[in-house]
Amino acid sequence: MRLRELLIDAWSWLNYKPAMVDPNRPGHHAFPELNNSWVPAEDLRRLAAYKVLAAYDSNQAGQFAAFTGDQQGMERRELGDSSKLIDTTLGYLLGAEQTIVVPGADHADQDKPPADALLAADLQARLRDWAEKELLSLRIQQAERCSVRCGDGVYTLAWEPSKRRALLRTYDPGFYFPEWDEGEQDSAEYPSRVHFAWELPADPVRGLKARVRRITYELGPIGAATAPGRTDDGRAIREVVVGAEGDPVLTVGDTLDPVTGTVNRAYPWAPGKPSSTTCYLTDAEWLLEDLGRAHDVFSLPADKAAYRVRSDGQVLDRLDLMCDFIPVVHIPNTIPDVGEHWGKSTLATVLQLLDELAATDTDSASASATTGTPIVALAGARLPIDRSTGQPLPVRVEAGTVWQLSDTGRMDTLDTSAQLAELRQRIDHLLDRLAANTRLTTAGLGSLDPAQVPSGYALQLALGPLDSLVGAMRLARNHKYQLLLRMVQRLHQAGQEWPAGESLPASLVWGAHTPTDRTTVLNDVTAGYAAGVFSLETAVRMLQEAGYPIEDVAEEIERIQKRAFDQAARLADATGDNATVREYLGLPEADPGVPPVPLITGQPASPTTPPADKVNPTGPAPR
Structure with missing residues (x-):
């Protein structure tokens, strides 16, 4: 194949596959669902790359190769090496457990804890309780496995009025279409608009046609209050609320600046700092038959949209979410390059090596077949005859078979065991190279013989590349999970479930990734x-x-x-302070004084006890 141009981008590692050079070229539609009009042209290579990686994860790379013209693709042996790489990398990334930690919460159990420690402990308890209800550990497994496989994962947060908490969801990155303003695309920039779009197949039983669903989060200036309404043809929309004099009504708590004409709002996490920005949510569907070549996911016609309705009756047509951020967090698998937003899959740089390994496994399977059932050459043998036809019967090598040979007869077998042994050595070589190039190491993949490790220090040195790999992957995620937990806190503040105040930092602490x-x-x-x-x-x-x-x-x-x-x-x-010592031991405060002894007056003294002024201090009283 001759390339007309050298294409270098975030998915250049797939250029060796003909279907990936130009996914939209006629005759190379390996994934026909990507050729619909609503898919942006600039996202075709990204979505095709996700499909290819999913095929490798599902042991379907041979089917993909056969679809793109490889006649031997269907005979390709795939033994789960791609899936093992993904699961092994995911296990080391997540570690034994994940814990939500708010700095300062450990000091809340002191006898006289500071106020910030009490706030930190309260937030930590709330976040952990939310994580348990929302199955955070399960969601992390879902999103991070997708991130390790495809290079990208996505979380979304949405306030659920009926449950009175923020719902956490994960999306396939193939549904994720961020939109930046022109000239602002950078890994450090947050997009001003985010779309999630996918197709809904036709359902003839229910009478539903093929549709496209798109969920949009968009930052914009705060406007007037809106309420659910209906158009003349019965479609659900949102309408601006007007007062008795016909003027738009503001949401309770919003203020209008008479000079600039902007509407300001004081959010509970930023007291004293009014903002003029809010986030709008739109969730709508379009019929595929209503979309033409002039429409893509960024420019679907608003007059053809059918808006969805939330559980509380709110029409999702630019619904004001009462927050000044987009509740979407993108998780890259690696630290993006300068100017890039997308991460890189763990399989990216070793994809050709996986192809070599699958080809060697296929050759090994063929060689093992001829080794287990060798090819036999007979000379001078008396073969059995079919009595009905008079022709020799087919010869098969089976246990207990006996051939009668003549005096010059001979039987030779084709021995392919040497080739099979060579192929097995090549497989071991490819696995070692795979462990080195992915930085998972042979010890990390479990293929290292423990008897070959002389000491624990030697094992620690052998795991050095794995440590650097996990450190880089966690570095790419630390800020993302801090952002996610901050959004959780603010959504609960906006829902008036958690106390107002400035957001406290919270992070996700990973467990140990090695023994x-x-x-x-x-x-x-x-x-x-x-x-x-x-x-x-x-x-x-x-x-x-x-x-x-x-x-x-x-x-x-x-x-x-x-x-x-x-x-x-x-x-x-050191201190001579008994109160400090008792506080250190967790004991209650001691009684500060000795209780007084009451004196009995007005009665004669005991005959055996002399008066106090007659007592001899140096000896017994005189008789």
């Missing part, structure tokens, strides 16, 4: 804390990250201090 030598960590923590290098909070957190059964850092610290009598004695010697 940890807990004995070494314990020794390091013990020595560091005894030497005063680590604080008790840091030491306990290190033990928790190493896999020790510590559920809450603050509770564990409190238990330790209640039994730390040696440290309490040193604290008493």
Whole structure:
């Protein structure tokens, strides 16, 4: 194949496949669903790349090759290497567990905690409770597997009035169409408009035609209040609310600037800082037959739209979401290049290597067939005769078969075991190269013999590329999950479920991605804390990250201090303050004084007890 031009973009690693050079070229429609008029031309290569990667994940790369002209594609052996790479990478990325942490929440259990610690602990508890209800761990698995496979994953958040919480959803990146203003496309820029679009097939039973559904989030200036309404032909829309004099009515809490004419709103997460921006949601459907070549996902005709209605009766036609951000988070698998928005799949740079591995597996299967059932050449054999036809019967090599040979007869077999052994060695070589090029390492893929590792330090060195891979992948995601948790907090504030106030930082802490030598960590923590290098909070957190059964850092610290009598004695010697020592041990405050002893007056003294002024201080009283 001769290329007319050298095309270098985020999906250049697929240029070796003819169908990917120009997905819209006639005769190369490997994915006919991408050739509909509403799909933008600039997104064809991206969507085709997602389809190819999904085919590799499903062991259908041979079918894709056969569809694009490879006559031997249907005989291709695929043994799940692509899926294993994706699942292994996902497992190391996520680690043992994921935990929502708000800085400062560990200090809320102190006797006199600061106010910011109480706020942090309250937010951490709310976020964890929301994560449990929304199955955050499951959603992370869904989105991150798609991100590892395709290079991109997408989360959306939406306020659900009936459940009184924000709903978390994941979308296939093939449905995701961000839209930037001209000249502002950059990995660090947030798009001003985001579309999710996909086709709905026709349903003859229900009488439904083929449609396109598009969900749009758009930032824009705050306008007048709107309410559900109907057009003359019965379509649901939103209408501007007008007052008694015919003037537009503002939403409660909004103010109109008489100088600039803009509408301002004070959001609960930014008190004292009014904003003139809000986010609008539109969810509509279009019939495919109403769309022409002049329409794509960015320019669908508004007069042909059929808007959807939410569970609370709100028509989703530029519905004001009462927030100044788009509740959509894009998760790239890698750190995007300069000027790029899209990540790169884990399979991207090793896709040709996977093809080589599949071809070698196919050749190995053919060689094993001739090795297990060898080709036999007979000379001078008396073959059985079919009595009805008089012709020799077909010869088959089966257990217990006996041939009668003449004096000069001979039987030879074709031995292909040497070729099979060579093919197996080539497979091992390709697997080693696959482990090196993906940076998963042979130890990470589980193909390293533990007997070949002389020590734990050697294993740690062998896992060095895997550590750098996981570190880079988590770096690309850390800010994204901080943004997601901040949006969750603000949506609940807008829904008046959580207290108003400035947003507190919250992050998603990943678990350990490799087995940890807990004995070494314990020794390091013990020595560091005894030497005063680590604080008790840091030491306990290190033990928790190493896999020790510590559920809450603050509770564990409190238990330790209640039994730390040696440290309490040193604290008493250093301060001389008994109240500080009791607070350190978690004991209640002591009674500040000695209760007075009541004196009995007006009665004679006991005959055996002399008066107080007659007592001899140096000895017994005289007789």
